[in-house]
Amino acid sequence: MPLRVLSALDNARIQYYHFKATVIAGMGLFTDAYDFFCIPPIIRLLGHIYYNDALPTHVSSTLITVVLLGAAIGQLVFGTLGDLKGRRRVYGLSLTIMVLGSVACGFSICGMRVCVLWSLVFFRFLLGLGIGGDYPLSATIMAEFANKKTRGAFIAGVFSMQGIGILAASGVTAVVCSSFDKYSKKSKDYMTTDVDIAWRLILMIGGVPAALTFYLRMMMPETARFTALVERNPVQAAMDMGRVLDVPMNEIAEDAPIPAHPPTYPLFSKQFLHRHGRDLFSCAASWFLVDVAFYANNLVLSTVFFYYIGKPTNVYHLALKVASLQAIVAASATIPGYWFTYYFIDRIGRVKIQMFGFLMMALIYFAMGIPYKEYWFKQVQNSKKSRVGFSILYGLTFFFANFGPNTTTFIVPAEVFPARFRSTCHGISGAIGKVGAIVGTIGFQWASSANANSDLPHPHKMTVALVIWGVVCLLGALVTYFFARETRGLSLEDNEIDE
Numbered sequence: 284m285p286l287r288v289l290s291a292l293d294n295a296r297i298q299y300y301h302f303k304a305t306v307i308a309g310m311g312l313f314t315d316a317y318d319f320f321c322i323p324p325i326i327r328l329l330g331h332i333y334y335n336d337a338l339p340t341h342v343s344s345t346l347i348t349v350v351l352l353g354a355a356i357g358q359l360v361f362g363t364l365g366d367l368k369g370r371r372r373v374y375g376l377s378l379t380i381m382v383l384g385s386v387a388c389g390f391s392i393c394g395m396r397v398c399v400l401w402s403l404v405f406f407r408f409l410l411g412l413g414i415g416g417d418y419p420l421s422a423t424i425m426a427e428f429a430n431k432k433t434r435g436a437f438i439a440g441v442f443s444m445q446g447i448g449i450l451a452a453s454g455v456t457a458v459v460c461s462s463f464d465k466y467s468k469k470s471k472d473y474m475t476t477d478v479d480i481a482w483r484l485i486l487m488i489g490g491v492p493a494a495l496t497f498y499l500r501m502m503m504p505e506t507a508r509f510t511a512l513v514e515r516n517p518v519q520a521a522m523d524m525g526r527v528l529d530v531p532m533n534e535i536a537e538d539a540p541i542p543a544h545p546p547t548y549p550l551f552s553k554q555f556l557h558r559h560g561r562d563l564f565s566c567a568a569s570w571f572l573v574d575v576a577f578y579a580n581n582l583v584l585s586t587v588f589f590y591y592i593g594k595p596t597n598v599y600h601l602a603l604k605v606a607s608l609q610a611i612v613a614a615s616a617t618i619p620g621y622w623f624t625y626y627f628i629d630r631i632g633r634v635k636i637q638m639f640g641f642l643m644m645a646l647i648y649f650a651m652g653i654p655y656k657e658y659w660f661k662q663v664q665n666s667k668k669s670r671v672g673f674s675i676l677y678g679l680t681f682f683f684a685n686f687g688p689n690t691t692t693f694i695v696p697a698e699v700f701p702a703r704f705r706s707t708c709h710g711i712s713g714a715i716g717k718v719g720a721i722v723g724t725i726g727f728q729w730a731s732s733a734n735a736n737s738d739l740p741h742p743h744k745m746t747v748a749l750v751i752w753g754v755v756c757l758l759g760a761l762v763t764y765f766f767a768r769e770t771r772g773l774s775l776e777d778n779e780i781d782e
Contacts, residue, residue, distance in 0.1 A: 286776075288507050288521045292528075293431045293774050300527045301429060305437055307500055308425050309444030310493045311417025314381055315354075316448030317455075317489040318410060319581065320609050322347060324456050324602035328482040331598040332475055333396040342400060344728045348721050349404050351578070353411020354418070355717035361416030362710015366513070366703055370424050371505045377420060378497055381413025385490030389483035415717070418693070419709035426697035426705075427506035431774050435628035438694045443621035446613060446685075453610035455488050457603055464599035478598060503527075508775060512702040550704060559700055563708055565766035566696040569637065570716030572759035573688040576644065576752040579723035580680055616678035620685025632771040633691045638763040640687010645756035647680050652749025660742040688759055692716065698770040701778045726751075 326346065330337040338346075357377070364373045387406040391399050421441055429437040459481050467477040504523035511520040548554040624636060651659065651673065659673050696709040727748060 286511050286517050286520075288511060288517055288524055289774075289776055292428070292507060292524065293776075295430045295528055297430070297433060298529055301433075301437055303499075304425060304428050304503070305440040306444075307496050307503065308421035309441045309447075310496045311378065311381060311414060311421050312442055313444040313448035313451070314385065314489055314493045315414045315417070316445035317452045318350060318385070318407075318414070318486075319347075319452075319578075320449045320613075321452040321456055321485050321489060321606075323582070323609070324460070324605045325482045325485060327602045327605060328478050328598055329400075332478055332482075333400070340728050344725060345404055346400075346407060347582075348724050350407045350411035350414070351717050351720045351724065353408040354415030355411075355714040355721075357412040357415025358418050358710040358713040358717065359415075360412075360710075362419035362706045362708075362713070365420050365423060365706030365710075369505050369509055369514075370420055370427070370706060371500075371503055373416070374420050374424070374500050374503070375497065377413050377416030378493055378500055379413070381410060381417060382490040382494045382497070384408075384410030384413055385493070386487050389487035391483070415710075415713070418713045419696075419706045422693055422697035422709055423706045424503070424506055426694075426775065427508040427702075431772060433629055434698070434775075435633065435694055435771065436625050438697060439621065439625045439628050439690055442690050442693045443618070443625060446618035446621050449613040449617060450610055451492070452485075452489070453606040453613065456485055456606035457610075459485050459488075460599040460603045460606070464597065464603075481599075508702045512776075512779060546701075546703075550707060555704070559704065559708070561766055562699040562768065563711065565762060565768075566692065566699070566708070566712035567715040568762045569688055569759055569767065570692040570696075570712050571719035572755050572762065573641070573684065573692055574716045574719035575723040575726075575755050576648070576680075577684050577689050577723070578720035579727035579748070579752065580677075580684070582724065582727050583677065612678055612681060616681040617685055620682040620687070621690060623682075623686040624690045627686075628691075628694070629771060632769050633695050634763060634767045634769045636686065637688045637691040637695075637767065638760050640683045640689075640691070641756045641760035641763060643683040644680055644687065645753045645760065647676050647683070648749050648753035648756060651676050651680075652746050652753060655746040655749055656742040660745070688763075695767070695770060698773075698775060699768065699778065702775070723752075 326338050326343050329346075357380075361373055361377050384406055388403060388410060391403040391406060393399060393402070422438055425438045425441045426434060463477050463481045504526055507520035507524045510523060511517040628636060692712070696712040697705060700708045729744065729748075
């Protein structure tokens with residue numbers, strides 16, 4: 284028979300605390316998106332200061348991938364700590380590292396090019412550790428606080444804070460660059476000094492919203508599911524939930540003590556793999572495949588669409604136009620995708636949304652990639668109508684990524700594993716996903732190498748890259764169809780059966 288406190292959580296009506304927890308937990312995802320989407324314009328600013336043009340490919344690749352590497356490690360470390368020490372106990376630590384890393388990026392030391400860039404690489408790695416740690420903890424905490432009827436929507440709500448982060452990155456970049464362009468002196472020396480301040484300021488501001496939630500995170504109680512099922516203390520679990528949810532104590536207090544013999548088989552044991560190996564493979568493989576395409580797709584905006592920007596009068600205008608393009612795509616495609624998932628996730632289920640999203644992404648990538656060399660590459664330069672068509676296809680890849688696998692891969696690992704493995708397995712899945720993001724980012728840097736006769740990337744390489752992304756998404760659909768299992772409407776305690 285399930286514990287009363289956990290049954291009460293499963294059947295609790297939606298309350299103020301659910302929405303409050305969504306915002307608190309979502310700030311890590313906000314910072315993640317802010318950082319990733321402020322980097323493309325910042326790369327333009329850094330190129331102006333230290334290379335008088337554009338950053339070399341290996342430098343820009345390093346600045347982008349090092350935060351992904353840090354995130355992968357952070358997901359593994361903090362995911363494990365979340366199951367060993369408790370979600371709440373390490374939640375504040377991940378946020379602290381995230382905020383310190385964000386602020387430290389703006390204080391990248393000394394004025395020499397090598398010194399500045401290497402210190403920026405280090406601090407971005409530190410930022411990645413905090414961001415990565417936030418993924419498994421935020422998803423797990425939200426899953427364990429939510430009721431079973433609307434759990435998917437609330438976890439999707441946490442993840443959708445990325446959309447707000449994208450808009451914030453674009454907005455802050457626009458305000459900073461516009462202000463510096465208007466009020467700074469126009470001589471070359473002053474321009475370089477002012478640009479050096481501008482990029483630092485943009486990075487540092489990204490840590491402010493997350494820092495503002497630190498006190499609220501520290502005031503959150505430990506989740507009842509960790510306290511009751513891992514620490515074996517249902518009395519404390521009932522007391523903690525009584526503090527934040529409007530549930531009478533007589534409905535959640537236990538009449539009998541919990542059994543004193545918890546399951547003992549370890550992670551990756553034969554018993555674990557027999558019971559949960561399929562779920563772990565499904566979550567990790569799906570996350571890897573979607574991130575290969577999704578993170579590379581983000582970088583298309585400031586390269587393939589570079590032709591749309593025109594000839595900016597200075598580096599501030601260049602950064603401003605890149606940020607503006609990002610905001611347009613976010614508002615028209617990315618954020619609607621998140622909220623479609625929010626609305627439909629508990630109505631039609633995770634598996635259908637994930638598989639449909641993968642299939643639609645594959646079809647769109649093929650529509651962009653197969654005719655890219657012979658049609659899109661030529662027409663985009665000469666035909667406004669073709670630019671609009673290519674832009675619509677590009678926006679749809681974001682919509683179906685977020686109304687699809689980019690969101691569901693964050694949700695499902697928080698639902699399919701027992702409480703004592705939940706955060707760890709989410710971290711493993713996410714870390715493998717970030718490896719996919721690194722693969723996609725490096726692959727796109729190869730594909731986007733300049734064409735001798737155009738500002739656009741080399742058409743043959745872009746054709747190959749887009750078709751490969753389509754194939755990757757087809758593989759994601761197959762993995763989903765054969766290995767993913769539906770969790771809509773199920774209690775998290777269904778994973779504890781036979782434990």
